[in-house]
Amino acid sequence: MSIASSPQAETARLIVRRQFYTFAEPPNQMVLDSGARLGPITLAYETIGQLNADRSNAVLILHACSGDAHVAGYSSESDTRPGWWDNMVGPGKAIDTNIYFVICSNILGSCVGSSGPASINPATCDFYGLSFPMVTIGDMVRAQKHLIEHLGIRKLMALIGGSVGGMQVLQWCVDYPEMVRSAIPLATTSRHSAQAIAFNEVARQAIMADPAWNHGNYYDGPGPAHGLAVARMIGHVTYLSDAAMREKFGRRLHSSSLSFNFGGDFEVESYLHHQGKKFVDRFDANSLLYITKAADYFDLGRDGSHQLIRPELAKVPFLVLSFSSDWLYPTYQSKAIVAALKKNGSDVSFCEIEAQWGHDAFLLPNDNMNRLVSGFLARIYHAHCI
Amino acid sequence: MSIASSPQAETARLIVRRQFYTFAEPPNQMVLDSGARLGPITLAYETIGQLNADRSNAVLILHACSGDAHVAGYSSESDTRPGWWDNMVGPGKAIDTNIYFVICSNILGSCVGSSGPASINPATCDFYGLSFPMVTIGDMVRAQKHLIEHLGIRKLMALIGGSVGGMQVLQWCVDYPEMVRSAIPLATTSRHSAQAIAFNEVARQAIMADPAWNHGNYYDGPGPAHGLAVARMIGHVTYLSDAAMREKFGRRLHSSSLSFNFGGDFEVESYLHHQGKKFVDRFDANSLLYITKAADYFDLGRDGSHQLIRPELAKVPFLVLSFSSDWLYPTYQSKAIVAALKKNGSDVSFCEIEAQWGHDAFLLPNDNMNRLVSGFLARIYHAHCI
Numbered sequence: 001m002s003i004a005s006s007p008q009a010e011t012a013r014l015i016v017r018r019q020f021y022t023f024a025e026p027p028n029q030m031v032l033d034s035g036a037r038l039g040p041i042t043l044a045y046e047t048i049g050q051l052n053a054d055r056s057n058a059v060l061i062l063h064a065c066s067g068d069a070h071v072a073g074y075s076s077e078s079d080t081r082p083g084w085w086d087n088m089v090g091p092g093k094a095i096d097t098n099i100y101f102v103i104c105s106n107i108l109g110s111c112v113g114s115s116g117p118a119s120i121n122p123a124t125c126d127f128y129g130l131s132f133p134m135v136t137i138g139d140m141v142r143a144q145k146h147l148i149e150h151l152g153i154r155k156l157m158a159l160i161g162g163s164v165g166g167m168q169v170l171q172w173c174v175d176y177p178e179m180v181r182s183a184i185p186l187a188t189t190s191r192h193s194a195q196a197i198a199f200n201e202v203a204r205q206a207i208m209a210d211p212a213w214n215h216g217n218y219y220d221g222p223g224p225a226h227g228l229a230v231a232r233m234i235g236h237v238t239y240l241s242d243a244a245m246r247e248k249f250g251r252r253l254h255s256s257s258l259s260f261n262f263g264g265d266f267e268v269e270s271y272l273h274h275q276g277k278k279f280v281d282r283f284d285a286n287s288l289l290y291i292t293k294a295a296d297y298f299d300l301g302r303d304g305s306h307q308l309i310r311p312e313l314a315k316v317p318f319l320v321l322s323f324s325s326d327w328l329y330p331t332y333q334s335k336a337i338v339a340a341l342k343k344n345g346s347d348v349s350f351c352e353i354e355a356q357w358g359h360d361a362f363l364l365p366n367d368n369m370n371r372l373v374s375g376f377l378a379r380i381y382h383a384h385c386i
Numbered sequence: 387m388s389i390a391s392s393p394q395a396e397t398a399r400l401i402v403r404r405q406f407y408t409f410a411e412p413p414n415q416m417v418l419d420s421g422a423r424l425g426p427i428t429l430a431y432e433t434i435g436q437l438n439a440d441r442s443n444a445v446l447i448l449h450a451c452s453g454d455a456h457v458a459g460y461s462s463e464s465d466t467r468p469g470w471w472d473n474m475v476g477p478g479k480a481i482d483t484n485i486y487f488v489i490c491s492n493i494l495g496s497c498v499g500s501s502g503p504a505s506i507n508p509a510t511c512d513f514y515g516l517s518f519p520m521v522t523i524g525d526m527v528r529a530q531k532h533l534i535e536h537l538g539i540r541k542l543m544a545l546i547g548g549s550v551g552g553m554q555v556l557q558w559c560v561d562y563p564e565m566v567r568s569a570i571p572l573a574t575t576s577r578h579s580a581q582a583i584a585f586n587e588v589a590r591q592a593i594m595a596d597p598a599w600n601h602g603n604y605y606d607g608p609g610p611a612h613g614l615a616v617a618r619m620i621g622h623v624t625y626l627s628d629a630a631m632r633e634k635f636g637r638r639l640h641s642s643s644l645s646f647n648f649g650g651d652f653e654v655e656s657y658l659h660h661q662g663k664k665f666v667d668r669f670d671a672n673s674l675l676y677i678t679k680a681a682d683y684f685d686l687g688r689d690g691s692h693q694l695i696r697p698e699l700a701k702v703p704f705l706v707l708s709f710s711s712d713w714l715y716p717t718y719q720s721k722a723i724v725a726a727l728k729k730n731g732s733d734v735s736f737c738e739i740e741a742q743w744g745h746d747a748f749l750l751p752n753d754n755m756n757r758l759v760s761g762f763l764a765r766i767y768h769a770h771c772i
Contacts, residue, residue, distance in 0.1 A: 201652075209592075237584045265682070289648060
């Protein structure tokens with residue numbers, strides 16, 4: 001569009017720079033759920049908007065498995081790709097940075113600025129690799145709490161996240177309910193299912209089967225590119241859906257006739273190859289092992305003993321959203337979250353959004369999601385922050 | 387059970403031995419869909435029961451991706467595992483070998499006795515490997531036709547098969563309708579979907595990413611065991627279902643507590659590891675490449691131009707069965723088969739069988755499947771064969 005290259009659009013470009021916070025310096029390491037101690041810990045984070053005077057307008061966005069702190073805007077004037085949720089976050093958007101102070105941090109165990117297996121262990125001056133301790137969703141949230149306190153925020157106006165980000169939303173509510181004014185878990189689960197574990201384990205096996213993985217010690221070499229690409233392809237099949245793939249690719253060939261060889265004939269194959277290749281260039285294989293394992297360990301319990309059933313959450317409003325074609329974390333799993341929360345007498349809104357793009361739907365522009373999220377946030381904001 | 391070791395049970399044991407048929411000797415090689423020529427071709431096959439005097443009681447069973455000719459009974463007195471569909475096939479069973487003459491052959495491209503990439507190319511005295519030509523479902527069926535003619539059968543009383551076996555049933559009906567008296571496609575599709583192609587391609591990439599695969603030249607070495615195991619694990623996730631995995635494994639650990647390492651914590655992981663390992667011991671990686679590719683190429687067309695719409699099929703009764711929890715070849719794909727066949731004015735019975743075990747359901751004991759198949763076969767038999 002011509003407007004994109006107009007001087008006006010250029011000056012309106014939202015530039016967001018990455019920041020870092022380091023804490024848990026020895027001997028005050030953070031104790032992890034496994035019992036191991038980890039420190040120092042660095043979290044990469046970005047903020048957009050202004051914290052208001054009474055620090056009551058902070059919205060913490062939690063990213064999914066392979067996400068990062070760069071949720072919206074551009075990292076520089078020359079950056080060509082906006083953040084991963086730019087359609088939802090920014091001035092005048094559903095998560096309106098003219099009103100809210102948005103924070104997003106790269107999760108513990110990841111590789112996009114925060115401490116993880118690809119970081120240098122200051123005690124050895126070498127890469128952690130598999131000596132990095134296993135982290136859980138609880139550990140990720142515990143680290144985020146350090147950052148939030150560092151930013152001088154005692155209570156978050158809202159937490160919002162999809163997928164593994166949604167797990168963090170729920171874990172925050174369980175571990176630090178006094179710091180949560182409202183919460184929006186999207187396209188997520190409170191109990192990682194056997195099928196979701198199965199897909200993650202196959203992805204991990206694909207990485208670990210690659211000789212270049214070398215038990216996690218590959219940082220001085222080329223790394224397990226083949227295994228990581230296969231792992232990512234598996235992920236991408238689960239992020240779409242049967243109907244989404246039929247719509248997006250069908251049986252279209254990427255050339256004019258069948259090849260009768262193993263190079264790949266169909267557009268859906270080219271798509272997967274491309275996604276696998278792109279991921280290898282940007283993500284650390286060990287980080288994928290750690291984060292998928294954290295997701296697999298995630299379990300807030302079932303029915304009567306669900307950890308979301310707790311009196312401290314009785315006054316926390318929730319907006320729970322699922323997406324009709326999401327078969328990785330299907331609607332019945334969101335309903336289990338709602339059922340637990342309802343036992344607190346909480347104010348819980350729930351909607352299954354009709355969307356055809358499978359689990360990916362929460363990342364894509366969606367008018368209904370926009371309206372529900374912006375309306376919910378406005379309600380919380382007007383009740384508490386002005 | 388004590389009866390299993392009684393002398394009576396021993397004598398009742400059904401012993402079925404593998405046989406071989408070789409044809410298409412040069413210069414009369416078989417012409418494949420790709421245009422390549424292949425020969426000699428050997429098919430391994432087994433038969434159970436007696437062909438009646440007018441050769442009208444033959445039932446051809448078509449196996450799925452990793453199946454073989456050994457459909458039922460034991461291969462010897464000391465064999466401990468019966469054939470892959472022993473619950474359905476045998477004396478007094480749904481496919482009653484006291485009445486029907488059952489034939490099952492290992493498909494072209496496989497590795498359990500029939501010609502495939504792991505066979506020796508007589509022209510070079512070396513393994514074919516990737517020099518084996520690509521084969522289609524049509525080629526598999528063309529080879530089976532040679533076998534059926536060799537057995538002196540001009541018309542098959544029934545064809546029955548699930549999954550890739552169901553594709554062969556449909557291909558038989560399209561290519562040789564004059565040889566088909568009735569047909570039972572189970573848990574299958576007439577158009578391999580983008581999602582099914584995607585899963586197959588990820589499995590192939592897992593194999594080809596293994597350095598031991600060596601472009602298909604591994605028959606003098608250990609072979610791509612890691613890649614093949616990962617490929618099989620992907621398959622097994624698609625053969626079950628979310629509900630089946632929840633029921634079968636849930637989040638049960640295989641030891642008493644979380645390991646906080648990458649060895650695998652959950653029973654579903656142990657299951658996948660076991661299935662992967664078991665498959666490596668019995669199946670050829672190149673064969674999996676060829677057979678999955680044949681499935682991906684399978685496309686009888688859509689709607690108005692569907693190849694199942696043809697006058698020759700007007701008098702062929704069909705029984706089409708899908709399984710409610712099968713998400714690899716979901717019920718809507720069976721309904722597309724039914725819709726095409728109905729345009730012939732054919733006698734088409736269709737049932738979606740309630741079953742919780744996903745795509746695997748067609749291989750497992752199921753009273754409804756038993757009753758529907760045995761009833762359908764009895765009807766065809768009584769109308770034509772006595």
